[in-house]
Amino acid sequence: MHMALLPNDRIITFDRTDFGPSNITFPAEKCPPTLDCYAHSVEFYPAKRRVRPLTILSDTWCSSGALLPDGVLIQSGGNNDGERVVRTFSPCDDCDWVEIRNGLVSPRWYASNQLLPDGKVIVVGGRRQFTYEFIPKNSNSVEYQLPFLEDTIRSDEFPNNLYPFTHLNTDGNLFIFANDRAILLDYVHHKTVRKYPVMPGGVSRNYPSTGSSVLLPLNLTGCRKTSPPVAEVFVCGGTVPDAVNKAIVGEFIEGTKTCGRLRLNDDDPRWEMTKMPLSRIMGDMLLLPTGDVLIINGAGRGAAGWDFAREPVKQPVLYTPSLKVFRVMNPSTIPRMYHSSAHLLSDGRVIVGGSNPNSKYNFSALFPTDLSVEAFSPPYLLGPGSRPNITGIELGLSLVYEQKIVVSFRLKNDMKEFDRGMVYVTMMAPSFTTHSFSMNQRLLVMEVLEIQQKVDENYVVVCLAPSTAEVAPPGYYQLSVVYDGVPSRSRWVRIG
Numbered sequence: 001m002h003m004a005l006l007p008n009d010r011i012i013t014f015d016r017t018d019f020g021p022s023n024i025t026f027p028a029e030k031c032p033p034t035l036d037c038y039a040h041s042v043e044f045y046p047a048k049r050r051v052r053p054l055t056i057l058s059d060t061w062c063s064s065g066a067l068l069p070d071g072v073l074i075q076s077g078g079n080n081d082g083e084r085v086v087r088t089f090s091p092c093d094d095c096d097w098v099e100i101r102n103g104l105v106s107p108r109w110y111a112s113n114q115l116l117p118d119g120k121v122i123v124v125g126g127r128r129q130f131t132y133e134f135i136p137k138n139s140n141s142v143e144y145q146l147p148f149l150e151d152t153i154r155s156d157e158f159p160n161n162l163y164p165f166t167h168l169n170t171d172g173n174l175f176i177f178a179n180d181r182a183i184l185l186d187y188v189h190h191k192t193v194r195k196y197p198v199m200p201g202g203v204s205r206n207y208p209s210t211g212s213s214v215l216l217p218l219n220l221t222g223c224r225k226t227s228p229p230v231a232e233v234f235v236c237g238g239t240v241p242d243a244v245n246k247a248i249v250g251e252f253i254e255g256t257k258t259c260g261r262l263r264l265n266d267d268d269p270r271w272e273m274t275k276m277p278l279s280r281i282m283g284d285m286l287l288l289p290t291g292d293v294l295i296i297n298g299a300g301r302g303a304a305g306w307d308f309a310r311e312p313v314k315q316p317v318l319y320t321p322s323l324k325v326f327r328v329m330n331p332s333t334i335p336r337m338y339h340s341s342a343h344l345l346s347d348g349r350v351i352v353g354g355s356n357p358n359s360k361y362n363f364s365a366l367f368p369t370d371l372s373v374e375a376f377s378p379p380y381l382l383g384p385g386s387r388p389n390i391t392g393i394e395l396g397l398s399l400v401y402e403q404k405i406v407v408s409f410r411l412k413n414d415m416k417e418f419d420r421g422m423v424y425v426t427m428m429a430p431s432f433t434t435h436s437f438s439m440n441q442r443l444l445v446m447e448v449l450e451i452q453q454k455v456d457e458n459y460v461v462v463c464l465a466p467s468t469a470e471v472a473p474p475g476y477y478q479l480s481v482v483y484d485g486v487p488s489r490s491r492w493v494r495i496g
Contacts (some may be wrong), residue, residue, distance in 0.1 A: 001357060002060065002434045003341040006091040007071045007476045007492045011343065011351060014041030014054070016061035016079070020360040023371050024053050032057060041097065044373070046345060054089075055096050058082035064113040064163075065432035066121045066440050069475040069496060074135060075432075076123055077108030084108070086135060105133045105143045110162035110207060113432065113439050117172055117469035119496075122187055124176060125149050125164050128156070132187065144190050152179040158244045160204035163435050165213035165235065168442075169264050170228035172470040177213060177235060179204050184264065196262060199271050203256045204241045208304040211238030212285040212436045214293055216261070216321050217426070217443040218471060224402075225467050231264040234321070236295060237280045237436075244303035252301035252310045255281035259319075277328050280313050282436050284342040286350060287443040288378055289426050289480040289487040293319040294350060296376060297336035298436065304338055306356055307366065312337060316376060332374065337367045341433045342376075346478055346490045350376040380486045386412045388481040388488040391458070399495040401472075403465045404449065409481045409488060410458050418459070420451045422484040425463045427477040427493065444472055469496055 001015045015022075022038040031037035032055050039053030041060075059082035065075035073089040086103025089095060104123065111126035113135075121135040130150040131143040154160040161178035169175050173193060174185045180203065184194035205211035213236070218229040236259035243253040257279050260271040276295065283298035296316040302309035312335035318327045332352070336342075340354040353373035361369045381387075394406035407425060411418070425446040431438035446463040453459050461481060466472035474496025480487040 001339040001341065001354060002063065002065065002432070003343045003353065004065060004067065004073050004432045005343050005345065005430045006067070006073060008091040009045070009047065009346050010091065011044040011046065012041070012054070012073060012089055013044060013341070013353065014056055014060055015357050016040065017056055017059050018080070019357060022361070024051065026053050046351060056087070057099055058085045062110050062435065064108070064111045064123065064434065064439060066113040066115045067430055067432070067475060068115070068121070069119045071476050074121060076104060076113060076135060077111055077126060079109050086137070103135065103137055105137060105141050106131060110435070112164050112166045112437065114166040114168055114174060115440050115473045115475065116168065117473055119474050122174065124166055125162065125178070127159070127162060146185070148176065148183050148192065149178060152181060154179065154204065154241055158208055160206055160209045160241055162207040163437050164206060165437060166439065167213070167215040167233055168470070168473060170218065170231045170471050171265065175233060175264055177233070178206055182262070196269055197271060199235065199260050200273055201256065201258050202240065203238045203258060205235055205238035207435055208244045208308070209239045209241065210282045210304040210436050211236055212283050212295070214285045214287055214438070214441060216293070217287065217291040217445050219445045220464070220466060220471070221445070221447040223447070223467065223471070228468070228471055233262050233264060234285070234293065235260050236276060236285060237283045237298070239281050239303060244305065244308055247302045247305070247308040254301050255279040255299065274324065276317060277326050278313055278315065278317060281309065282338060283313070284340070284433065284436050284438065286342055286344055286438060287428065287441055288344065289348065289428055289443070289478070289490060290380060290482055290485055291321060291426065291443060291445060292378070293321065294376070294378065295319065296342050296350065296352060297340045299337055304435070306338055306358060309337055312367070318378070329379070332376070334370065334372065334374065335367055339435070343431065343433050343438070344428065346492070348378065348381055348487055348489065350378070352376055383486070385484050385486040386414060387486050388483045390481055390488050390491050393479070393491060393493065397491070397493045399465045399493055401465055401469070401495065402467045405446070405463050405465055407461050407463070407479070407481060408458065409461065411483055412457055418453065419484070423451055423461055424448060424482050425461060426480050426482060426487070427472070428480070428490065429473070429475065429477055444477070465495060
């Protein structure tokens with residue numbers, strides 16, 4: 001149900017703790033004293049196909065998370081005894097979850113997290129919570145009212161505004177989208193500084209009508225502290241507001257094909273609408289190191305929930321923002337329905353897993369519990385183009401804002417002439433993925449200052465680090481060199 005990538009290239013996954021025996025057990029000497037001996041969280045190391053069971057003690061059902069600047073995964077909320085819990089996981093070989101029982105001011109179930117320029121995490125919303133707060137909590141911590149979340153609720157049972165889409169704007173304010181509309185929140189002074197137009201079409205985009213959203217790649221060329229890059233949000237999928245009510249009585253409404261793009265800082269921002277090739281609800285939207293957007297998983301009809309959706313959409317779709325073009329990819333053979341997840345790996349593939357974690361691990365339901373993971377290989381891994389190989393990053397992997405970054409790479413030209421205009425460098429902030437939304441996902445396209453050829457097939461590209469923490473919050477990023485649409489395997493760097 002939940003998935004995150006750590007800077008040691010391990011994937012952390014976990015599910016709720018009260019659905020019965022899982023398929024992985026602890027060694028007898030490591031069984032939690034207050035629970036059964038089954039693991040409900042694992043660390044998965046894709047490069048070695050290795051799985052290590054982890055200990056979760058509180059209920060993480062439908063919670064949220066983010067990666068802190070020091071590389072520690074922070075995870076918040078859940079249901080029942082987990083609704084106020086904050087959990088941390090450090091990237092080391094024998095680390096396990098650490099739980100802070102009263103780490104939140106308010107219960108947070110179906111909330112969203114966003115890392116901020118000061119390194120704190122804002123937690124927005126949750127079921128029956130029209131507020132936000134900050135992690136880490138201290139003795140003076142309070143929650144702050146956010147009437148926007150109450151204004152966008154459809155009903156208490158099926159709100160259509162849970163897991164609001166949150167994106168950090170380049171001015172430091174927080175973009176929040178819920179149901180079919182959005183605001184810009186100044187969380188420092190606790191006021192709404194902008195209300196955006198309603199997204200056209202009469203479609204709800206958040207749980208349980210569940211679409212998805214990304215902040216499109218930020219092009220940093222020519223951008224400095226006083227001239228931030230263009231910030232544009234992309235929202236796709238979802239369904240009509242009452243689709244879940246109809247699904248309950250056996251009528252499964254077709255999901256929408258519509259998407260909208262919105263430039264956050266225009267004087268008069270307007271939604272630019274377009275259509276995907278396929279109708280989709282519960283689709284995960286992931287940024288790739290090339291700047292393309294992958295839309296994967298989900299269904300064609302119904303709404304989010306165990307038995308509320310039909311017609312699995314097995315074909316991923318790629319969207320190229322610069323061309324505004326969609327491409328349909330080859331299908332998976334596995335339905336990835338409610339509670340499936342996906343995440344970009346450092347080798348350029350996308351790990352995909354889960355689907356319908358039915359109570360007591362029901363493997364005979366219409367869409368049964370699925371314990372498999374698979375890898376989606378984007379076209380850049382399968383085409384004829386040569387792949388760059390990063391051979392070194394001068395001055396180390398710790399960056400400061402506005403510094404020059406010198407990246408050495410090797411590229412087999414196969415007797416073709418090297419084209420400097422086809423080289424660019426990107427930095428990807430890793431996300432926390434759940435319920436079709438990848439929180440904190442962010443792709444920066446760096447300003448290239450110089451490209452040099454050294455010896456034979458060895459090159460150096462000099463680029464400029466982001467200028468502010470509002471553009472690039474402090475922490476770890478996956479740096480890639482891209483040549484002619486083919487990215488290198490990424491290297492972890494840390495800024496701030």
